[in-house]
Amino acid sequence: MLIFTIIIIVPIWNVLISSFSSGKSLADGGVSFWPKDFSLENYRAVFRDDGIWQAFFISVAKTVIGASTHVLFCAIVAYSYSKSHLKGRKLYTAIGIVTMFFGGGMVPTYLLMKSLGLLNSFWVYIIPALFSFFDVIILMNFFRSIPQSLEDSAKIDGAGDWKIFIKIFLPLSKPALATIALFNGVGQWNDFFTTKLYITDKALYPLQMKIYEIVVQSQMSSMQHVAGSVVLDTTAKGVQLATIVVTTFPILVIYPLLQKHFISGMMIGAVKE
Numbered sequence: 001m002l003i004f005t006i007i008i009i010v011p012i013w014n015v016l017i018s019s020f021s022s023g024k025s026l027a028d029g030g031v032s033f034w035p036k037d038f039s040l041e042n043y044r045a046v047f048r049d050d051g052i053w054q055a056f057f058i059s060v061a062k063t064v065i066g067a068s069t070h071v072l073f074c075a076i077v078a079y080s081y082s083k084s085h086l087k088g089r090k091l092y093t094a095i096g097i098v099t100m101f102f103g104g105g106m107v108p109t110y111l112l113m114k115s116l117g118l119l120n121s122f123w124v125y126i127i128p129a130l131f132s133f134f135d136v137i138i139l140m141n142f143f144r145s146i147p148q149s150l151e152d153s154a155k156i157d158g159a160g161d162w163k164i165f166i167k168i169f170l171p172l173s174k175p176a177l178a179t180i181a182l183f184n185g186v187g188q189w190n191d192f193f194t195t196k197l198y199i200t201d202k203a204l205y206p207l208q209m210k211i212y213e214i215v216v217q218s219q220m221s222s223m224q225h226v227a228g229s230v231v232l233d234t235t236a237k238g239v240q241l242a243t244i245v246v247t248t249f250p251i252l253v254i255y256p257l258l259q260k261h262f263i264s265g266m267m268i269g270a271v272k273e
Helices: 002-021 023-030 041-047 052-080 089-101 106-115 133-144 148-156 161-172 174-190 193-198 208-226 235-269
Strands: none
Touching: 002 174, 023 235, 041 148, 041 208, 041 235, 052 089, 052 161, 052 174, 052 208, 089 133, 106 193, 133 174, 148 161, 161 174, 174 235, 193 208, 208 235
16 A cells, blocks of 8 residues: 555655756756755746736636536436336437436537537537536435435425425435536646637636747747757746646645545445345
8 A cells, every 4th residue: 555655655755846847957868756945936937927817717617616516417417317117218318328428429519519609608618518428327325325215205295306405405416416516627627628619718728828829939939049049048948847736736725625525425326225
Protein backbone atom coordinates (compact mmCIF):
# COMPACT_ATOMS: atom_id res chain seq x y z
CA MET A 1 0.00 0.00 0.00
CA LEU A 2 2.87 2.36 0.86
CA ILE A 3 4.62 1.61 -2.45
CA PHE A 4 1.35 2.14 -4.35
CA THR A 5 0.83 5.49 -2.59
CA ILE A 6 4.39 6.59 -3.42
CA ILE A 7 3.92 5.62 -7.08
CA ILE A 8 0.85 7.91 -7.21
CA ILE A 9 2.26 10.84 -5.19
CA VAL A 10 5.74 11.14 -6.74
CA PRO A 11 4.59 12.18 -10.27
CA ILE A 12 2.10 14.68 -8.79
CA TRP A 13 4.81 16.15 -6.55
CA ASN A 14 7.23 16.35 -9.49
CA VAL A 15 4.67 18.28 -11.57
CA LEU A 16 4.02 20.66 -8.66
CA ILE A 17 7.65 21.51 -7.87
CA SER A 18 8.60 21.69 -11.55
CA SER A 19 5.87 24.28 -12.09
CA PHE A 20 7.66 26.48 -9.50
CA SER A 21 11.05 26.15 -11.23
CA SER A 22 12.47 28.69 -13.68
CA GLY A 23 12.30 28.12 -17.42
CA LYS A 24 16.09 27.79 -17.68
CA SER A 25 16.16 25.09 -14.99
CA LEU A 26 13.44 23.11 -16.72
CA ALA A 27 15.26 23.46 -20.05
CA ASP A 28 18.55 22.28 -18.47
CA GLY A 29 16.81 19.41 -16.62
CA GLY A 30 17.70 18.14 -13.16
CA VAL A 31 14.51 19.23 -11.33
CA SER A 32 13.52 16.25 -9.19
CA PHE A 33 12.17 16.70 -5.64
CA TRP A 34 12.62 20.44 -4.98
CA PRO A 35 12.12 23.54 -7.16
CA LYS A 36 15.31 24.69 -8.87
CA ASP A 37 15.65 28.50 -9.12
CA PHE A 38 12.24 29.05 -7.51
CA SER A 39 10.06 31.17 -9.79
CA LEU A 40 6.41 32.15 -10.15
CA GLU A 41 6.81 33.20 -13.79
CA ASN A 42 5.00 30.09 -15.07
CA TYR A 43 1.91 31.03 -13.06
CA ARG A 44 2.25 34.71 -14.02
CA ALA A 45 2.23 33.59 -17.67
CA VAL A 46 -1.01 31.66 -17.05
CA PHE A 47 -2.79 34.45 -15.13
CA ARG A 48 -1.42 37.35 -17.20
CA ASP A 49 -4.24 37.00 -19.75
CA ASP A 50 -7.14 39.35 -18.96
CA GLY A 51 -9.73 36.76 -19.98
CA ILE A 52 -8.55 34.07 -17.57
CA TRP A 53 -11.01 35.03 -14.79
CA GLN A 54 -13.93 35.17 -17.25
CA ALA A 55 -12.93 31.67 -18.42
CA PHE A 56 -12.69 30.53 -14.77
CA PHE A 57 -16.21 31.84 -14.12
CA ILE A 58 -17.55 29.97 -17.18
CA SER A 59 -15.86 26.75 -16.01
CA VAL A 60 -17.28 27.05 -12.49
CA ALA A 61 -20.75 27.95 -13.79
CA LYS A 62 -20.96 25.08 -16.25
CA THR A 63 -19.59 22.62 -13.68
CA VAL A 64 -22.01 23.65 -10.90
CA ILE A 65 -25.10 24.10 -13.11
CA GLY A 66 -24.25 21.10 -15.31
CA ALA A 67 -23.62 18.68 -12.43
CA SER A 68 -26.65 19.76 -10.37
CA THR A 69 -29.11 19.68 -13.29
CA HIS A 70 -27.66 16.36 -14.50
CA VAL A 71 -28.13 14.74 -11.10
CA LEU A 72 -31.67 16.12 -10.69
CA PHE A 73 -32.77 15.13 -14.21
CA CYS A 74 -31.29 11.62 -13.96
CA ALA A 75 -32.83 11.17 -10.49
CA ILE A 76 -36.30 12.09 -11.80
CA VAL A 77 -35.98 9.62 -14.69
CA ALA A 78 -34.51 6.91 -12.44
CA TYR A 79 -37.37 7.30 -9.94
CA SER A 80 -39.94 6.65 -12.66
CA TYR A 81 -37.88 3.73 -14.03
CA SER A 82 -37.75 2.16 -10.57
CA LYS A 83 -41.55 1.74 -10.55
CA SER A 84 -42.69 -1.64 -11.88
CA HIS A 85 -46.11 -0.22 -12.81
CA LEU A 86 -44.60 2.29 -15.30
CA LYS A 87 -46.19 1.60 -18.70
CA GLY A 88 -43.65 0.79 -21.44
CA ARG A 89 -40.79 0.49 -18.94
CA LYS A 90 -39.12 -2.36 -20.85
CA LEU A 91 -39.29 -0.41 -24.11
CA TYR A 92 -37.83 2.73 -22.49
CA THR A 93 -35.08 0.62 -20.92
CA ALA A 94 -34.21 -0.98 -24.28
CA ILE A 95 -34.05 2.45 -25.95
CA GLY A 96 -31.85 3.75 -23.16
CA ILE A 97 -29.45 0.79 -23.42
CA VAL A 98 -29.10 1.38 -27.18
CA THR A 99 -28.02 4.98 -26.51
CA MET A 100 -25.24 3.67 -24.27
CA PHE A 101 -23.55 1.88 -27.17
CA PHE A 102 -24.53 3.82 -30.29
CA GLY A 103 -24.34 7.56 -30.96
CA GLY A 104 -25.42 9.74 -33.84
CA GLY A 105 -21.88 10.66 -34.88
CA MET A 106 -20.08 13.99 -34.87
CA VAL A 107 -21.62 15.59 -37.99
CA PRO A 108 -25.29 14.74 -37.19
CA THR A 109 -24.73 15.87 -33.61
CA TYR A 110 -23.25 19.17 -34.80
CA LEU A 111 -26.22 19.72 -37.16
CA LEU A 112 -28.61 18.94 -34.30
CA MET A 113 -26.91 21.49 -32.04
CA LYS A 114 -27.07 24.03 -34.85
CA SER A 115 -30.77 23.42 -35.45
CA LEU A 116 -31.45 23.79 -31.72
CA GLY A 117 -29.62 27.13 -31.69
CA LEU A 118 -27.01 25.91 -29.22
CA LEU A 119 -23.94 26.98 -31.21
CA ASN A 120 -22.10 29.77 -29.38
CA SER A 121 -24.49 29.38 -26.45
CA PHE A 122 -23.68 28.64 -22.81
CA TRP A 123 -26.47 26.06 -22.79
CA VAL A 124 -24.53 23.78 -25.14
CA TYR A 125 -22.52 22.86 -22.02
CA ILE A 126 -25.67 22.02 -20.04
CA ILE A 127 -28.51 20.62 -22.17
CA PRO A 128 -26.67 17.83 -24.08
CA ALA A 129 -25.13 16.63 -20.79
CA LEU A 130 -28.43 16.47 -18.89
CA PHE A 131 -29.04 12.76 -19.44
CA SER A 132 -26.89 9.67 -19.01
CA PHE A 133 -28.61 6.29 -19.02
CA PHE A 134 -25.64 4.75 -17.21
CA ASP A 135 -26.21 7.14 -14.29
CA VAL A 136 -29.95 6.44 -14.47
CA ILE A 137 -29.27 2.71 -14.01
CA ILE A 138 -27.10 3.40 -10.95
CA LEU A 139 -29.73 5.65 -9.36
CA MET A 140 -32.58 3.31 -10.32
CA ASN A 141 -30.91 0.37 -8.53
CA PHE A 142 -30.29 2.61 -5.50
CA PHE A 143 -33.94 3.70 -5.39
CA ARG A 144 -35.04 0.07 -5.54
CA SER A 145 -33.03 -0.65 -2.38
CA ILE A 146 -35.17 1.82 -0.40
CA PRO A 147 -37.89 -0.11 1.51
CA GLN A 148 -41.29 -0.05 -0.18
CA SER A 149 -42.92 0.35 3.24
CA LEU A 150 -41.61 3.93 3.46
CA GLU A 151 -43.39 4.85 0.24
CA ASP A 152 -46.55 3.00 1.26
CA SER A 153 -46.73 4.77 4.61
CA ALA A 154 -46.21 8.15 2.90
CA LYS A 155 -49.05 7.41 0.48
CA ILE A 156 -51.33 6.51 3.41
CA ASP A 157 -50.53 9.96 4.83
CA GLY A 158 -51.63 11.51 1.53
CA ALA A 159 -48.25 12.20 -0.10
CA GLY A 160 -48.04 12.21 -3.91
CA ASP A 161 -45.23 10.94 -6.12
CA TRP A 162 -43.40 14.30 -6.26
CA LYS A 163 -43.57 14.72 -2.48
CA ILE A 164 -42.35 11.15 -1.91
CA PHE A 165 -39.52 11.72 -4.37
CA ILE A 166 -38.40 15.02 -2.83
CA LYS A 167 -39.03 14.30 0.86
CA ILE A 168 -38.03 10.60 1.05
CA PHE A 169 -36.01 9.35 -1.91
CA LEU A 170 -33.67 12.32 -2.45
CA PRO A 171 -32.62 12.68 1.23
CA LEU A 172 -32.01 8.91 1.52
CA SER A 173 -29.99 8.86 -1.71
CA LYS A 174 -27.36 11.48 -0.84
CA PRO A 175 -24.40 9.03 -1.23
CA ALA A 176 -25.49 7.97 -4.72
CA LEU A 177 -26.37 11.53 -5.76
CA ALA A 178 -23.03 12.86 -4.47
CA THR A 179 -21.13 10.14 -6.35
CA ILE A 180 -22.93 10.91 -9.62
CA ALA A 181 -22.40 14.66 -9.02
CA LEU A 182 -18.68 14.12 -8.44
CA PHE A 183 -18.19 12.05 -11.61
CA ASN A 184 -20.24 14.45 -13.73
CA GLY A 185 -18.63 17.53 -12.17
CA VAL A 186 -15.13 16.25 -12.94
CA GLY A 187 -16.24 15.50 -16.50
CA GLN A 188 -17.73 18.98 -16.88
CA TRP A 189 -14.64 20.66 -15.45
CA ASN A 190 -12.26 18.78 -17.74
CA ASP A 191 -14.48 18.98 -20.84
CA PHE A 192 -12.56 20.56 -23.68
CA PHE A 193 -14.08 18.97 -26.76
CA THR A 194 -17.50 20.65 -26.49
CA THR A 195 -15.89 24.08 -26.73
CA LYS A 196 -13.70 22.99 -29.61
CA LEU A 197 -16.73 21.80 -31.62
CA TYR A 198 -19.50 24.26 -30.81
CA ILE A 199 -18.02 27.50 -29.44
CA THR A 200 -16.18 30.21 -31.38
CA ASP A 201 -17.11 33.13 -29.13
CA LYS A 202 -14.10 33.62 -26.83
CA ALA A 203 -16.33 35.12 -24.12
CA LEU A 204 -17.75 31.60 -23.63
CA TYR A 205 -14.39 29.84 -23.46
CA PRO A 206 -13.95 27.76 -20.26
CA LEU A 207 -10.67 27.69 -18.36
CA GLN A 208 -9.38 24.61 -20.18
CA MET A 209 -9.78 26.23 -23.62
CA LYS A 210 -8.29 29.53 -22.46
CA ILE A 211 -5.27 27.81 -20.99
CA TYR A 212 -4.88 25.76 -24.17
CA GLU A 213 -4.57 29.06 -26.03
CA ILE A 214 -1.98 30.29 -23.52
CA VAL A 215 0.06 27.08 -23.89
CA VAL A 216 0.00 27.35 -27.70
CA GLN A 217 1.09 31.01 -27.52
CA SER A 218 3.84 30.05 -25.08
CA GLN A 219 5.10 27.33 -27.44
CA MET A 220 5.20 29.77 -30.37
CA SER A 221 6.99 32.37 -28.24
CA SER A 222 9.54 29.77 -27.08
CA MET A 223 10.30 28.73 -30.66
CA GLN A 224 10.82 32.35 -31.71
CA HIS A 225 13.15 33.10 -28.79
CA VAL A 226 15.11 29.86 -29.21
CA ALA A 227 15.68 30.80 -32.86
CA GLY A 228 16.99 34.19 -31.63
CA SER A 229 19.11 32.58 -28.86
CA VAL A 230 17.27 34.45 -26.08
CA VAL A 231 16.96 32.94 -22.58
CA LEU A 232 13.33 32.89 -21.35
CA ASP A 233 11.92 33.16 -17.81
CA THR A 234 9.28 30.62 -18.85
CA THR A 235 9.16 27.71 -21.26
CA ALA A 236 6.25 25.93 -22.90
CA LYS A 237 6.84 22.98 -20.55
CA GLY A 238 6.76 25.26 -17.48
CA VAL A 239 3.48 26.83 -18.58
CA GLN A 240 2.02 23.39 -19.28
CA LEU A 241 2.97 22.19 -15.78
CA ALA A 242 1.46 25.34 -14.20
CA THR A 243 -1.64 24.70 -16.33
CA ILE A 244 -1.98 21.18 -14.94
CA VAL A 245 -1.79 22.49 -11.36
CA VAL A 246 -4.28 25.33 -11.99
CA THR A 247 -6.88 23.09 -13.66
CA THR A 248 -6.51 20.24 -11.15
CA PHE A 249 -6.46 22.30 -7.95
CA PRO A 250 -10.26 23.00 -7.74
CA ILE A 251 -11.05 19.28 -8.11
CA LEU A 252 -8.54 18.42 -5.36
CA VAL A 253 -10.28 20.95 -3.08
CA ILE A 254 -13.82 19.72 -3.79
CA TYR A 255 -13.09 15.97 -3.64
CA PRO A 256 -12.48 15.78 0.16
CA LEU A 257 -15.83 17.54 0.74
CA LEU A 258 -17.67 14.76 -1.14
CA GLN A 259 -15.39 11.91 -0.05
CA LYS A 260 -17.56 10.70 2.85
CA HIS A 261 -20.63 10.49 0.58
CA PHE A 262 -18.56 8.83 -2.14
CA ILE A 263 -17.20 6.12 0.20
CA SER A 264 -20.66 5.62 1.73
CA GLY A 265 -22.14 5.18 -1.75
CA MET A 266 -19.48 2.63 -2.70
CA MET A 267 -20.06 0.65 0.51
CA ILE A 268 -23.84 0.62 0.07
CA GLY A 269 -23.42 -0.55 -3.52
CA ALA A 270 -20.94 -3.27 -2.52
CA VAL A 271 -22.61 -4.83 0.55
CA LYS A 272 -25.66 -6.99 -0.10
CA GLU A 273 -27.64 -8.85 2.52
